[in-house]
Amino acid sequence: MKEKLKIGLLGLGTVGSGVPTILAEHREKISQVTGMDIVVSKALVRDEKEKQYQSERFDIELTTDIEDIINDEEISIIVELIGKIEPAKTYITKALESGKHIVTANKDLLAQHGGELVALAQRNHCDLYYEASVAGGIPILRTIANSLAADDIQKVLGIVNGTTNYMLTKMVSEKQTYEEALAKAQELGFAESDPTNDVDGIDAAYKMVILSQFAFGMNIDLKQVDIRGIRGISSDDVAIASQLGYEIKLIGSSEKNDGGIAVEVAPMLVAAAHPLASIRDEFNAVFIYSAGVGESMYYGPGAGAKPTATSVVSDIITIAKNIRLGTTGHMFNEYQHDTKLTANDAIFGKYYFSIEMPDKPGQILKLTKLMAEANVSFDQLLQQKSDGMRAKFATITHTISKAQMLEVTKQIEKIADFELLNTLKVLEG
Amino acid sequence: MKEKLKIGLLGLGTVGSGVPTILAEHREKISQVTGMDIVVSKALVRDEKEKQYQSERFDIELTTDIEDIINDEEISIIVELIGKIEPAKTYITKALESGKHIVTANKDLLAQHGGELVALAQRNHCDLYYEASVAGGIPILRTIANSLAADDIQKVLGIVNGTTNYMLTKMVSEKQTYEEALAKAQELGFAESDPTNDVDGIDAAYKMVILSQFAFGMNIDLKQVDIRGIRGISSDDVAIASQLGYEIKLIGSSEKNDGGIAVEVAPMLVAAAHPLASIRDEFNAVFIYSAGVGESMYYGPGAGAKPTATSVVSDIITIAKNIRLGTTGHMFNEYQHDTKLTANDAIFGKYYFSIEMPDKPGQILKLTKLMAEANVSFDQLLQQKSDGMRAKFATITHTISKAQMLEVTKQIEKIADFELLNTLKVLEG
Numbered sequence: 001m002k003e004k005l006k007i008g009l010l011g012l013g014t015v016g017s018g019v020p021t022i023l024a025e026h027r028e029k030i031s032q033v034t035g036m037d038i039v040v041s042k043a044l045v046r047d048e049k050e051k052q053y054q055s056e057r058f059d060i061e062l063t064t065d066i067e068d069i070i071n072d073e074e075i076s077i078i079v080e081l082i083g084k085i086e087p088a089k090t091y092i093t094k095a096l097e098s099g100k101h102i103v104t105a106n107k108d109l110l111a112q113h114g115g116e117l118v119a120l121a122q123r124n125h126c127d128l129y130y131e132a133s134v135a136g137g138i139p140i141l142r143t144i145a146n147s148l149a150a151d152d153i154q155k156v157l158g159i160v161n162g163t164t165n166y167m168l169t170k171m172v173s174e175k176q177t178y179e180e181a182l183a184k185a186q187e188l189g190f191a192e193s194d195p196t197n198d199v200d201g202i203d204a205a206y207k208m209v210i211l212s213q214f215a216f217g218m219n220i221d222l223k224q225v226d227i228r229g230i231r232g233i234s235s236d237d238v239a240i241a242s243q244l245g246y247e248i249k250l251i252g253s254s255e256k257n258d259g260g261i262a263v264e265v266a267p268m269l270v271a272a273a274h275p276l277a278s279i280r281d282e283f284n285a286v287f288i289y290s291a292g293v294g295e296s297m298y299y300g301p302g303a304g305a306k307p308t309a310t311s312v313v314s315d316i317i318t319i320a321k322n323i324r325l326g327t328t329g330h331m332f333n334e335y336q337h338d339t340k341l342t343a344n345d346a347i348f349g350k351y352y353f354s355i356e357m358p359d360k361p362g363q364i365l366k367l368t369k370l371m372a373e374a375n376v377s378f379d380q381l382l383q384q385k386s387d388g389m390r391a392k393f394a395t396i397t398h399t400i401s402k403a404q405m406l407e408v409t410k411q412i413e414k415i416a417d418f419e420l421l422n423t424l425k426v427l428e429g
Numbered sequence: 430m431k432e433k434l435k436i437g438l439l440g441l442g443t444v445g446s447g448v449p450t451i452l453a454e455h456r457e458k459i460s461q462v463t464g465m466d467i468v469v470s471k472a473l474v475r476d477e478k479e480k481q482y483q484s485e486r487f488d489i490e491l492t493t494d495i496e497d498i499i500n501d502e503e504i505s506i507i508v509e510l511i512g513k514i515e516p517a518k519t520y521i522t523k524a525l526e527s528g529k530h531i532v533t534a535n536k537d538l539l540a541q542h543g544g545e546l547v548a549l550a551q552r553n554h555c556d557l558y559y560e561a562s563v564a565g566g567i568p569i570l571r572t573i574a575n576s577l578a579a580d581d582i583q584k585v586l587g588i589v590n591g592t593t594n595y596m597l598t599k600m601v602s603e604k605q606t607y608e609e610a611l612a613k614a615q616e617l618g619f620a621e622s623d624p625t626n627d628v629d630g631i632d633a634a635y636k637m638v639i640l641s642q643f644a645f646g647m648n649i650d651l652k653q654v655d656i657r658g659i660r661g662i663s664s665d666d667v668a669i670a671s672q673l674g675y676e677i678k679l680i681g682s683s684e685k686n687d688g689g690i691a692v693e694v695a696p697m698l699v700a701a702a703h704p705l706a707s708i709r710d711e712f713n714a715v716f717i718y719s720a721g722v723g724e725s726m727y728y729g730p731g732a733g734a735k736p737t738a739t740s741v742v743s744d745i746i747t748i749a750k751n752i753r754l755g756t757t758g759h760m761f762n763e764y765q766h767d768t769k770l771t772a773n774d775a776i777f778g779k780y781y782f783s784i785e786m787p788d789k790p791g792q793i794l795k796l797t798k799l800m801a802e803a804n805v806s807f808d809q810l811l812q813q814k815s816d817g818m819r820a821k822f823a824t825i826t827h828t829i830s831k832a833q834m835l836e837v838t839k840q841i842e843k844i845a846d847f848e849l850l851n852t853l854k855v856l857e858g
Contacts, residue, residue: 022579022721029646033578033763131576137722139576146575147560147568149462150451150742217458275728278707283724292451292739293566293729295712299704300725310721313579325756334462 018309105132111206125329137307162282162302200229217337273429447738534561540635554758566736591711629658646766702858
């Protein structure tokens, strides 16, 4: 008989229930790869009565007291699937202090307290893995930590929020309005009743903080991320982008310039030829540009109970192998670098400006003069049919700095009668 | 000062020279991650005079005698980049017998003698890594071995030959003929002067043998792979496919059914909505369908000196970590399963038939009768304008078995006056 490895599970919801399911379904393969028989022995639940089915099916002892799990000496790994900051943080802290290895899918926690928890795991010689915290079904953290260890990553661009990508896909392919697309996403269970974290880009920002730590070894504070969601995106923007040959996507971007990095989440115009433009519906993808490999992209489901639980079990397998080999206590990502941010005048890109102005002579002259003064030139221009009173004007600039973009934005906003509808970054193919 | 880890390099061509380059360029990061200072100390070359530049630049001792490297006790890892079967196989065998760890990018060797070499590495407690042998810039083997260890893979579909994908892209986007596309690929250095291995699907078959071993734990013999290249593909096929909403791609497919697998390399019609349809030019991609994660895809450069050398160095880093932790001697892929092949009546798919027939009454009746007798029904039909004498007819069937496809093919070929131009499998989106 193989050695038993016992898991304590915090949270037995849809993802949580997936963990014992996968361990049971792929028992033979997992036991062959790890040399161990891995089972969930205890689970922390809010109400023991509600989870009787899972308890009986998988022979899991239920408890409402975290101490029952932390003090169980037979349990080696604790899997945290409660989410949010508290009580998850307290539980993980106590577990690490008791020498338990941790697997978690908690992006909020890792993005905001990752450094602290990683250090605590190190001090206690424990493993702390969290592959499922970013793009559930895509093993992107492990890929960066292992396979790109020999490479110099220059740019990470991600569609890392499934809800907003689903909404934007519907706005493009079915010409739905923002409100219709949101209602549909909520109906399908992608978006929560309070969609703030998704549509305002906060969820994507958490993931970009974690991705930046892996790609560049730098610990970025959430406050250092320039975050903008998709609330301001109208069907008009989507249509104009399409006319110019682009698709609007909510992109998380982390880019190295001059030794520093800039991390941003914003809706961007993605050229049809860019691999990210083809990512539809609730799927996620992470596109990496590195010195050695060049372009690579990793695509898969961003969330969902099964993909997330599968990712959690792959972390459990990693820890099981480490236990067998006696090599626990090493960091998930061993690349560490001093954190340095890039200044706005060293961040470059093409930008899209959409402006409403009075439909009378001399308006475009005002705009072009202002652009010329900021040393900004046009790559594409589009003037739409006007209603006789107001004209809509869209332009894509040549490559400029973020500082120039901010300056032009400020100047346009100063012109009475002009309304700046949107400023968006452009990703070419 | 950190411990030095010395590498012996077999072959110092473009990929070979990339290895010391990457080790030097990313020295700080690599040393942080491995805790070692990794250098190439010796290289096996055909002519010492030709490689003086690399020798001086990276302080590498050149030799034309393999024994100089194998008998060097300071060398822990040997990197084989000679390619083909011999003398690479003899060198690797001797090296493993002398306790050296191996990194190789040699797909021919791994596909044909992988089992034997893996067993030899095991017996000698040595590491044997070969990530660069499949899709150079895509860490697909490591992803399957580690991240999908918790999953049940059902299907692996790959665009794993850059030359043919480049050619087919040109045939679609620039309406080039097969001959023009091949000439262009040769001009750019993608295709060798003898392009047999690429255009006849053999290179892709090697990679599918290796991918099948990782995905399903089964050792497939090259003879068990149904291999067909792109030589028979005409501009006409490409144009008809496009009219029906598909793109022709050379696809390596390894699929599990009924506990057995079927491995095939063939040009297939890929629906425009399928993620593989968007893979252009010389890029590679591997699409996986698994029970837990669902759809995932890994995209990147398939070859090239820098991506391949980067992949080789990621294997070196893995072994360096294993050496540091004292955990060498484990298999790259620990998943092993008895090999079982699926019978043709348990392999299912939609198929495209393109047929030339006399342009006179009753011809389509013959065809539809024959299809009905084999219990095959049509999903799409397309009859092209005829020259008055011969008509061209293309059809896509509903899902049928491979056995049915072969039966229909045989029956069509029996009809005098009919010419079966092509039979291709169809991948829906």
